[in-house]
Amino acid sequence: xxxxxxxxxxxxxxxxxxxxxxxxxxxxxxxxxxxxxxxxxxxxxxxxxxxxxxxxxxxxxxxxxxxxxxxxxxxxxxxxxxxxxxxxxxxxxxxxxxxxxxxxxxxxxxxxxxxxxxxxxxxxxxxxxxxxxxxxxxxxxxxxxxxxxxxxxxxxxxxxxxxxxxxxxxxxxxxxxxxxxxxxxxxxxxxxxxxxxxxxxxxxxxxxxxxxxxxxxxxxxxxxxxxxxxxxxxxxxxxxxxxxxxxxxxxxxxxxxxxxxxxx
Amino acid sequence: xxxxxxxxxxxxxxxxxxxxxxxxxxxxxxxxxxxxxxxxxxxxxxxxxxxxxxxxxxxxxxxxxxxxxxxxxxxxxxxxxxxxxxxxxxxxxxxxxxxxxxxxxxxxxxxxxxxxxxxxxxxxxxxxxxxxxxxxxxxxxxxxxxxxxxxxxxxxxxxxxxxxxxxxxxxxxxxxxxxxxxxxxxxxxxxxxxxxxxxxxxxxxxxxxxxxxxxxxxxxxxxxxxxxxxxxxxxxxxxxxxxxxxxxxxxxxxxxxxxxxxxxxxxxxxxxxxxxxxxxxxxxxxxxxxxxxxxxxxxxxxxxxxxxxxxxxxxxxxxxxxxxxxxxxxxxxxxxxxxxxxxxxxxxxxxxxxxxxxxxxxxxxxxxxxxxxxxxxxxxxxxxxxxxxxxxxxxxxxxxxxxxxxxxxxxxxxxxxxxxxxxxxxxxxxxxxxxxxxxxxxxxxxxxxxxxxxxxxxxxxxxxxxxxxxxxxxx
Numbered sequence: 001x002x003x004x005x006x007x008x009x010x011x012x013x014x015x016x017x018x019x020x021x022x023x024x025x026x027x028x029x030x031x032x033x034x035x036x037x038x039x040x041x042x043x044x045x046x047x048x049x050x051x052x053x054x055x056x057x058x059x060x061x062x063x064x065x066x067x068x069x070x071x072x073x074x075x076x077x078x079x080x081x082x083x084x085x086x087x088x089x090x091x092x093x094x095x096x097x098x099x100x101x102x103x104x105x106x107x108x109x110x111x112x113x114x115x116x117x118x119x120x121x122x123x124x125x126x127x128x129x130x131x132x133x134x135x136x137x138x139x140x141x142x143x144x145x146x147x148x149x150x151x152x153x154x155x156x157x158x159x160x161x162x163x164x165x166x167x168x169x170x171x172x173x174x175x176x177x178x179x180x181x182x183x184x185x186x187x188x189x190x191x192x193x194x195x196x197x198x199x200x201x202x203x204x205x206x207x208x209x210x211x212x213x214x215x216x217x218x219x220x221x222x223x224x225x226x227x228x229x230x231x232x233x234x235x236x237x238x239x240x241x242x243x244x245x246x247x248x249x250x251x252x253x254x255x256x257x258x259x260x261x262x263x264x
Numbered sequence: 265x266x267x268x269x270x271x272x273x274x275x276x277x278x279x280x281x282x283x284x285x286x287x288x289x290x291x292x293x294x295x296x297x298x299x300x301x302x303x304x305x306x307x308x309x310x311x312x313x314x315x316x317x318x319x320x321x322x323x324x325x326x327x328x329x330x331x332x333x334x335x336x337x338x339x340x341x342x343x344x345x346x347x348x349x350x351x352x353x354x355x356x357x358x359x360x361x362x363x364x365x366x367x368x369x370x371x372x373x374x375x376x377x378x379x380x381x382x383x384x385x386x387x388x389x390x391x392x393x394x395x396x397x398x399x400x401x402x403x404x405x406x407x408x409x410x411x412x413x414x415x416x417x418x419x420x421x422x423x424x425x426x427x428x429x430x431x432x433x434x435x436x437x438x439x440x441x442x443x444x445x446x447x448x449x450x451x452x453x454x455x456x457x458x459x460x461x462x463x464x465x466x467x468x469x470x471x472x473x474x475x476x477x478x479x480x481x482x483x484x485x486x487x488x489x490x491x492x493x494x495x496x497x498x499x500x501x502x503x504x505x506x507x508x509x510x511x512x513x514x515x516x517x518x519x520x521x522x523x524x525x526x527x528x529x530x531x532x533x534x535x536x537x538x539x540x541x542x543x544x545x546x547x548x549x550x551x552x553x554x555x556x557x558x559x560x561x562x563x564x565x566x567x568x569x570x571x572x573x574x575x576x577x578x579x580x581x582x583x584x585x586x587x588x589x590x591x592x593x594x595x596x597x598x599x600x601x602x603x604x605x606x607x608x609x610x611x612x613x614x615x616x617x618x619x620x621x622x623x624x625x626x627x628x629x630x631x632x633x634x635x636x637x638x639x640x641x642x643x644x645x646x647x648x649x650x651x652x653x654x655x656x657x658x659x660x661x662x663x664x665x666x667x668x669x670x671x672x673x674x675x676x677x678x679x680x681x682x683x684x685x686x687x688x689x690x691x692x693x694x695x696x697x698x699x700x701x702x703x704x705x706x707x708x709x710x711x712x713x714x715x716x717x718x719x720x721x722x723x724x725x726x727x728x729x730x731x732x733x734x735x736x737x738x739x
Contacts, residue, residue, distance in 0.1 A: 007363045009401045139367045156361070163363055166405040171608075177572050178609040180592045181601040182667060183625030199621070202611035206653065214358035217316060220342035221351055222419065223375035224361075232370065232380045 004064070004165045005133050013240070014056035014135045019144035021241040022132045028252040033124040035259055039113065042120035049127045061134050062127060069123055076122065077115035086110025133162065140235055152225055160215070168204065175203050265427050265458045266290040266313050271327035273308060273317060282308040284482040285327070292426070295449075295459040295472050297490075299503055300479035301686045303656035306462045307354065309479060310431045313460055315345045332427070350420040354431045356412035357404065365407070365415050366391075366400040372422035386422065394418040394448055408558060410441025417448065428452065429460045434468070435684045436605070438558050438712040442468050464686055466490070466503045478502070505687030507719040510694055520547035522581075523675055523706050524569055524599075529578035531564055538564045539730045542578070548674070550737070551701050552708045553721035561730040562710045563604075566677045569708075570599040583674065597626055600673035604680040606664025610652035615644055615663055618652050622671040634670050642666035642696060658689030665696060675706040682713060694720050 014022075029045070036042055053062040081093070087110030096103045138159050145155045176184075179199045186196050219225060268288040274281045282305045290296050290313075298306055311317040312329060315336035329336045332348045339345045353359060362368045369390060373383045391397045394414045404412060413433055420428065430449075434442040446468040453459055453472050463469060466476070476490040478499055486493050494500050524546040531539040539561045546552060554562045567573040568580045571587040580587045583598050603609065612618040619638055623631045639645045642662040647655060652663055661681065668676060681697070682690040694716065701707050711717055717724050723737030 003403075003405070006403060006405075009364060009403075137364070137367060138362050139371055142371075160361060163361060163404070166403075167357060170405060174603070175609050177567075178601075178603045178606065180572060181570055181596060181603070182622040183593050183596040183671065185593060185625055199609075199611050203609050206611075207608055211355055211358040214353045214355045215361070217320065217342070217351070217353065218359045219361070221316075221346040221349075222372045222423065223343045223346055224371070226343045226375055228377060229374050230376075230378055230380060230383060232374060232383050 003061075004169070005130060005162055006166055007137055008058060008061055008134045009137075010057055010135075012056040012058075012135075014052070014058070014131070016238075016240065017135075017244060018235045018237050018241045019136050019140050020237065021244050022136060023144070024245050025248050026128050026132055028248045029128050030125060032252055032255055033121045035256065037117055039116055039120070042117060042124070046120055046123050046127065049124060049131065053127070053131055056131070056135060058131060058134055062131055065126065065130070069126060072122060073119040076118045077112065080115035080118065081105070081107055081111040084111045084114055087113070138163070143231065143234060146229075152227065156219060156224060164208075168208065171207060172200060172204055175200050265292050265332055266460065267328075267330040268313060269328045269330075271312055271329060272324075273312060273326070274324040275308075276322045278323075280482075281324075282482050283312060286312070286482075286484055288313070288477065288484070288487075290427075290458055290460055292458050293453070293456050294474045295453050295461060295469075296475045296477060297461045297463055297466065297469060297473040298477045298479055299463060299466060299686075301502065301656070301689065302658050302684070304479045305482040306479055307431055308482075310351070310429055310460070310462050314349050314351045314429045315339060316342065316351070319345065346423060346425075348425055349427045349429060350423045350425040352413075352416050352420045352428070352430045352433055354433075354435060356409070356416040359416040359419065360404040360412065363403045364401050365396055365418075368415055369396075369418050369422050372419040376422075376424060386424065390418050390421050393451060394421070395444065408441070410437045410444060410558075413437060413441070413445060414448070417445070421452070426456070427458045427460075431462045432464070432684075433461075434463065434465055439714075440557060446472075464503075464684070476503075501691075502687045505690055505715075507691070507694065507715045510691075510698065510720045520549050522546065523548050523583055525581045526565075526568070527579045527581070529565075529568060529580060530576050531561075531568065531573060532576045537730055539568075542730075542732060544725070544732065544735075546675070546706060546708065548706055549701065549704060550706050550708075551697070551720065551722045552706075552725060552737070553717035553723070554708065554710045554725045554727060555712070555714065555717050556727035560727040562727055563679055564730075565727070566601065566679065566708065566710065569675065569677060570595045570601050572601070593625070596622070596671060596673065598673055599675045599677060600668035600671055602664050602668050602676070602678040602681065604683065606667070607653070607655075607657065607660035610660070610663070613651060614649050615639070615652055615655070616648040618663060619667050619670045622667050626671050628670070628672060634672065638666040638670035641669060641699065643692065658685050658692065661685060661689070661693060662696065665693070669700065674704075675708065676700060677708045677710075679710045680712065681709055682711065682716060690716070 033042060033045055050059065050062065053059045082105060085106055085108045087108050089106045089108055091107045092103050093105040093107060094101050094103065142155055142159060146152065184199055268286050271283055271286040272281050273283040286309065298309060300306055315329060315331055318325065318329065318336040319342055360368055362371055370387055373386060391400065394417060396414055396418055399407065399411060407415065417433065434445050442465060449459060450472045461469065470490065473490050475487060476493045477487040478485050478493065486496060486499055494503065522545045526542050526544040529539055529542040530537065542565060556562050564573065568575060568587065569582060571590060571592045574588065582595060587595060610618055612621060616635060619635050620631065623635060628634055639648055642665055644659065644662055644666060647659065652660065655663060681693050685693065697707050725732055726734040
């Protein structure tokens with residue numbers, strides 16, 4: 001089963017980077033992809049992230065959500081084509097030959113371009129954030145967030161939300177099978193679909209609520225919220241971290257400078 | 265180390281006290297085991313003895329709890345209590361917060377004000393004691409129930425407290441995993457830990473228990489040296505159930521018509537071969553037990569009977585229909601499957617509605633009469649109007665069976681129907697299954713309990729690594 005956003009234990013360059021470095025890198029990448037409007041450049045960024053994922057032996061894991069991303073992309077492009085027609089007309093979504101409706105909703109080069117730009121930005125954000133999460137041990141993440149001054153309760157919330165994704169997936173699957181064995185009918189039509197959610201969702205939510213009591217007690221009994229902590233095996237910023245941050249900062253600044261001069 | 269004196273407790277919004285005048289003393293280096301039927305208040309006792317009840321729960325509290333010479337009210341918070349007491353709760357999944365085993369234990373160690381060297385040293389010792397060294401980089405969802413339970417125990421040991429309180433640490437585990445936990449606890453006791461153990465499986469812990477306490481309806485009904493306590497027949501039957509009196513089916517069913525026929529079935533999960541070349545005929549009216557270690561393919565096999573899984577190769581024929589050509593819903597009329605721990609699947613507001621769900625789905629004729637019969641068969645007629653999650657563990661197990669029985673399948677398959685139940689509840693479940701067999705149903709149970717398999721089943725199928733290695737009714 002696909003494990004959504006779960007840490008994958010490997011020993012690679014990316015895994016050895018300090019969480020700070022990764023966060024800084026993500027911020028730079030985000031800024032760059034938001035400023036950029038050049039399709040070639042954005043395609044290059046998507047490919048660069050995927051190449052880096054492959055280098056970190058995390059390509060398969062990175063591409064897990066590809067289906068969802070593609071569906072979202074198609075939706076983005078459709079919406080921009082419909083709402084932002086601009087530039088040359090390349091064709092029509094409903095062929096001109098069709099009576100009455102023919103020739104409606106033109107496919108314009110401008111609309112298509114904006115759609116593609118949004119899609120690529122979306123891909124870059126998802127891939128980069130995902131790569132960050134699956135290559136960073138949660139305890140390193142906790143340490144980094146603590147150092148950054150975030151309150152421990154929020155950090156635990158974030159970590160637990162991530163941690164329980166596969167647990168809920170597995171449990172949902174188990175409940176689904178059990179209800180199928182009881183003749184569960186996935187339902188047809190809108191109302192039917194809504195109704196058919198209950199036999200899966202109610203047990204899933206009740207179990208999760210029940211579990212949260214034990215989880216809360218565990219957190220307190222282990223003293224996670226006491227605030228005092230001995231830091232062991234801490235990651236320190238190493239040469240590789242400074243190198244990565246410098247390279248990306250230079251690249252980011254260079255890119256911004258380039259965009260500015262072109263604008264002027 | 266722990267002294268409970270006249271402790272009574274009533275949960276908020278309830279009338280019946282969960283604990284009634286409990287007096288209990290746990291001395292240093294001793295092990296006290298508390299047992300009793302589900303719903304007797306064992307978990308409440310565990311919460312009371314650890315001081316959690318006092319600090320985290322509302323409701324009416326009476327009596328005094330003294331932990332390590334200090335009254336619980338003198339402790340400032342749970343974290344303060346945690347300096348003295350380690351608690352392992354019953355749900356191991358909820359006790360794992362990080363995504364690898366090592367992180368989990370390390371994080372618990374980091375909050376004890378120790379130096380880095382001591383932490384590393386303790387970490388490696390705990391990993392060794394709990395046999396987790398090889399699993400250190402695994403994530404929770406890649407661990408078995410027994411392994412998760414060991415991680416929860418290890419993270420609690422990391423706190424380094426002398427008092428350990430464990431709430432049913434082996435309830436969902438098979439024999440092998442239970443034995444492993446028992447061995448670890450025995451070692452811990454030998455190291456001088458004081459242990460309060462809530463358990464059903466006395467047999468596994470016999471060697472280490474100094475005092476056995478029986479809790480029924482929130483009261484201690486018996487307590488003392490295990491041998492003394494077990495002289496009482498009623499208690500013996502609850503703790504060490506005797507399945508040898510279960511009546512075996514007198515009729516021979518060897519000539520019965522086949523209801524399920526499995527032909528050269530192979531199933532692969534990805535690259536892993538879970539079943540290979542299974543051939544098997546199950547005849548009408550048989551009572552079959554499938555036994556084998558975890559991961560031997562038992563559940564994978566039975567999931568083929570109602571098409572929850574499709575064969576990678578080979579065929580499964582149920583009542584003359586090849587499962588490949590049938591939908592799961594269509595097969596639900598032929599084969600009913602009661603999952604391990606069905607109480608996690610309930611969603612209706614009342615017991616009756618819960619049973620009615622399957623009946624409606626399949627459009628069973630005379631629905632109401634069928635539901636009444638199922639309620640009666642399962643001994644739940646009086647509870648028909650209750651909210652399913654309020655039932656005791658044993659009642660919920662029977663409700664799970666009733667839900668399937670009401671759909672009137674000719675074959676009923678049950679995955680671990682007696683896990684987590686006390687002796688009487690387990691016998692009750694077996695009785696229900698025997699009656700169903702009398703009425704012409706074919707019963708297949710997956711069980712870890714060798715006693716049940718030997719005494720209740722007409723035929724025992726043993727599985728190992730995806731193959732049937734022995735079949736007492738081998739046709």
